[in-house]
Amino acid sequence: MNENKPFSERLRDKAAELGFAACGIASADAAPAAGARLRKWLADGAYGDMIWMEARADQRATPRGLWPQVNSVIALGMSYAPAADPLALASAGERGRISVYAQGGDYHDVVKRALKALARWIVETAGGDLKVFVDTAPVMEKPLAEAAGLGWQGKHTNLVSRRDGSWLFLGAIYTTLDLAPDAPGQDRCGSCDACQRACPTDAFPAPYKLDARRCISYLTIEHAGPIAQEFRAGIGNRIYGCDDCLAVCPWNKFADAARANLAFAPRAELAAPALADLLALDDAGFRQVFAGSPIKRIGRDRMVRNCLIAAGNSGSAALVPLAIRLLDDEAPVVRGAAIWALGQLDSVAWQIERSRRLASEGDPTVVAEWLFPAVTPGERGDA
Structure with missing residues (x-):
């Protein structure tokens, strides 16, 4: 690695070496509107049974609510772009459809290993204190990733990347280092509403708003009790998660499965069980x-x-x-x-x-x- 490069460039090079498809930097206070949107979503009750969202709302609302010492957030994305059409099994009634992200290795483990390796490199190279997060902590990865320039939160509320479409696992490193931030992502959804129309259970009351209580991913993964009668037909043969709103995003045409981390390659027994x-x-x-x-x-x-x-x-x-x-x-x-x-x-x-x-x-x-x-x-x- 060229030691004469600025730290941010070396950081991106190291992130790419570790399997990340995207890396950007945001200041700790770069997404002030995210906390207000979170509180409105919670007030509407749209989180369903996910009581941890409400219990740790103050920590989730802003990076400093979780860790007061943080100055910068390093946002990272790891591609899991599929080689096959995620909607191909829609008419295969005797086969279960498993969301693309869950057909291979556990992203919690894969992303966290890479985050920890990058964190060790940061400390050795630039010092500072830091913390790493992937999904399970009260961290708003998507608005932070947008603030760091990885993409933008689309109308389906997930991150959309110009290079990787809707197929990025997100992680974050909070650091006490004061790093120069990148330009934030810009919304490029335009008038497209393909993701809104694709939802089988009408889980989007409006663009950029998700009612988790109607979402198939929530119903099949997070919800523990009986699934309400009104949603059962819409679930079809989806047995774990739902890719429909992601799969129809036009920006996916730029996503290259060759950029996906090999750990997420589908296991044969999970591709069409x-x-x-x-x-x-x-x-x-x-x-x-x-x-x-x-x-x-x-x-x-x-x-x-x-x-x-x-x-x-x-x-x-x-x-x-x-x-x-x-x-x-x-x-x-x-x-x-x-x-x-x-x-x-x-x-x-x-x-x-x-x-x-x-x-x-x-x-x-x-x-x-x-x-x-x-x-x-x-x-x-x-x-």
Whole structure:
């Protein structure tokens, strides 16, 4: 590395060496409007069950709220641009769709390792104190990344890059060093509303605003209980996250899969998993299949719940026996989803099982599922 270069250039060179596709610098107070937007979003209740968003709002609202000593923020982006079309499995009803970001290695681990390596280099090169963050801390990575010039927050509320489209994992390094900031990103969405129109559950009440309670990523990942009836059909065969609003962004045409970190290359068993295989998983099997994946964090019960929603949308008679077997599952959230799936796939079998099981069911959420009418063959469009 050329020691005669300015520190900011050497920083970018080192970041690129460590696998980052983007690196920029912002002052600690460079995104003052972000805190106000956060508080309005929380006041609207749009965060759903994510109570940690409210609990640490003051720390999240501004970098100095979390660490008073910070002077500069180094924002970093690591590409996970897919080589294949993320929407290709939309009509493959017996296959589950897993969001692109979760088909490979766990980004928490991959990005944090690179952040720590870059942090060590910064301390050795320029000194100062610092802290590294990726996703799990109360840090507003997206507005900070915009302030540091990595891109802009698009109408889908995610960061958009002119070079990497909507496919960047974000991390941040807070430092006591007083570094020269980069020019902030400029909004280039224009009149495009493709991401707004793509959302299957109408999770965008307005451009640049997300109601997490309606978002498929939230419903399949963060939400632990039964998924509301009104969203189940829209979920389709998405069993972990949703790429639709990201995948339709026109700026993705500049994203090159060759720039993606190899750690995020899709694992064969996660690229197009069969619902039948996932519905058969017990807890040990779940942990084995999803070892090293961010998916492991949601646990077996939530994943099987998601797969049952997808099964109910599949129209596949082959999945009926699996739905019936899961009516005996220990987890109420699984039993409830199995009832709905069976009702969508075979109304006669649903009536038979209802007559056998309703009186002895002790969980009120599961009872509520039995009391919701099954779909009749005519409603399914069957001949």
